Amino acid sequence: MNLARSVFGQFMASAAGRILRIVAGVVLIALGFRLGDIAGIVIALIGAVPLLAGIFDVCVISALVGGPLSGARIRELGHPATLRRGA
Numbered sequence: 798m799n800l801a802r803s804v805f806g807q808f809m810a811s812a813a814g815r816i817l818r819i820v821a822g823v824v825l826i827a828l829g830f831r832l833g834d835i836a837g838i839v840i841a842l843i844g845a846v847p848l849l850a851g852i853f854d855v856c857v858i859s860a861l862v863g864g865p866l867s868g869a870r871i872r873e874l875g876h877p878a879t880l881r882r883g884a
Contacts, residue, residue, distance in 0.1 A: 806856070806875060807871070807872065809858070809859075809868075818851030819851035822844045825841065828844070854867065855867060856868055
């Protein structure tokens with residue numbers, strides 16, 4: 798199944814999914830700064846990925862598995878009307 802058409806893909810491309818990615822990114826960045834040291838820096842850098850993905854409406858996981866990068870495109874592909882047309 799295509800990630801863009803999956804329930805997970807649709808959730809992550811939704812407004813709630815974007816907010817979740819932004820919050821997760823902020824939490825990871827804060828945790829990284831709190832920890833300090835090299836491990837903290839690494840965690841903060843990892844946190845930048847979901848934060849920026851949420852802000853710019855992209856889905857890195859979808860792109861990694863061959864799907865579209867754009868959240869708008871994922872929502873379009875997973876829309877029930879599109880599925881009925883067989884696109």
